[in-house]
Amino acid sequence: MDGARPWxxxxxxxVLVCMAPISAIAETLAPGSLLAEARVAETAVIKSSDALEAxxxxxxADEQMRGKSSYVVATMNIVRPDWTRSMSMKSWxxxxxxxxxxxxxxxxxxxxxxxxxxxxxxxxxxAIERIIKIAPSMLSQSWMGSxxxxxxxxxxxxxxxxxxxxxxxxxxxxxxxxxVIDAFAKPDAPVVWSRxxxxxxxxxxxxxxxxxxxxxxxxxxxxxxxxxxxxxxRMLATQMVMIPADKPGQHTELITHEAAFDFExxxxxxxxxxMKALRD
Numbered sequence: 001m002d003g004a005r006p007w008x009x010x011x012x013x014x015v016l017v018c019m020a021p022i023s024a025i026a027e028t029l030a031p032g033s034l035l036a037e038a039r040v041a042e043t044a045v046i047k048s049s050d051a052l053e054a055x056x057x058x059x060x061a062d063e064q065m066r067g068k069s070s071y072v073v074a075t076m077n078i079v080r081p082d083w084t085r086s087m088s089m090k091s092w093x094x095x096x097x098x099x100x101x102x103x104x105x106x107x108x109x110x111x112x113x114x115x116x117x118x119x120x121x122x123x124x125x126x127a128i129e130r131i132i133k134i135a136p137s138m139l140s141q142s143w144m145g146s147x148x149x150x151x152x153x154x155x156x157x158x159x160x161x162x163x164x165x166x167x168x169x170x171x172x173x174x175x176x177x178x179x180v181i182d183a184f185a186k187p188d189a190p191v192v193w194s195r196x197x198x199x200x201x202x203x204x205x206x207x208x209x210x211x212x213x214x215x216x217x218x219x220x221x222x223x224x225x226x227x228x229x230x231x232x233x234r235m236l237a238t239q240m241v242m243i244p245a246d247k248p249g250q251h252t253e254l255i256t257h258e259a260a261f262d263f264e265x266x267x268x269x270x271x272x273x274x275m276k277a278l279r280d
Contacts, residue, residue: 054165054181058198060205062160064234066093067261074256078146081249087144096160098270101153102278109144113275114153119190121150124275131272140192147221147242147252151192152212159196162189168197173208174226176201193220204228204235219245232259 070093078085088105103112111126114134121134139151151158163183171180178199185194195217199209210223221244225237238256268274 054167054179055160057167057179057200057205058163058165058181058183059160061198061200061207062096064205065207065236066096067234069094069261069263069265070232071258071260071263072256073258074254076144076146076148077253077255079249079251079253085145092265092269094265094267094270098267100270100274100278103144111279112144113278114143114150115270115272115275117270122272122275124272131275136190139190147244147250148254149192152242158189158191159183159198162186162191163196170202171199173199173201176203176208178202178208206235206237208237221245227255231256232261234261 070091072091074089074091076087076089078087086106087103087109089101089103091099091101093099097116097118099116101114103109108127111124113124115122115124121139123132123134124130125132134150140149142148143150143153146153163185166182166184168180168182171178178201181198181200183196183198185191193212194215195213197211197213198207200206201208206225206228207223208225211219212221212223214220221242224241224243225239226241227238228235229238230236231238236256236259240254241251242254243251
């Protein structure tokens with residue numbers, strides 16, 4: 001990717017010249033003129049700066065959700081036109097690379113565990129006492145029958161490292177001024193969504209809304225957040241709702257009841273041995 005940047009900068013300069021007024025083109029072609037070249041270089045720097053700013057906003061939003069480490073107690077309600085199912089869970093994270101989710105209720109799902117350790121992910125299924133590795137092809141599958149995918153719930157932090165970011169505009173959500181940022185999947189990144197659009201509060205860097213697009217750039221899911229309050233020493237959106245674009249009457253809500261951040265926790269907690277041993 002780094003090797004492509006000079007070519008991209010050259011193409012950007014060519015486009016700018018082609019779109020410029022004739023007087024500006026003449027200025028560029030004039031012998032010894034440096035002004036137009038400086039303007040092109042300045043434009044390239046601004047665009048590069050915008051990309052860095054967008055990535056930093058996304059990184060801060062991710063850090064706001066998880067900190068250096070996190071512990072969350074939550075309830076997930078899976079809503080369908082003719083039935084509703086609820087699950088209780090606990091989750092732990094450390095940095096961007098380690099996460100573990102334990103289902104604590106109902107009884108038939110209790111003890112199920114999902115683990116992410118760097119680029120690898122597994123599920124522990126207590127009913128059959130087996131650990132199942134989550135292959136990249138399984139990232140798009142539903143997590144525990146919900147509208148969240150394995151990628152959404154276990155691999156959340158990949159939004160920082162597996163995507164390039166572009167600041168689009170500002171928009172208000174419930175009176176909260178938000179950065180609107182498009183995240184485009186990098187080539188060969190092990191992710192589900194080809195593009196993700198995020199609305200991130202400019203005040204506290206909370207994600208207020210997220211849209212997920214497939215490889216055809218068609219909207220698949222929309223995540224909305226609400227119930228902003230202080231929890232665990234920082235502001236959090238305590239309610240998240242994932243809504244499929246093409247399934248009327250269907251959604252999944254995730255409600256946070258308790259949270260703690262920035263405590264000491266060892267890497268060895270995020271292990272296959274811990275998956276088997278972890279209890280409510």
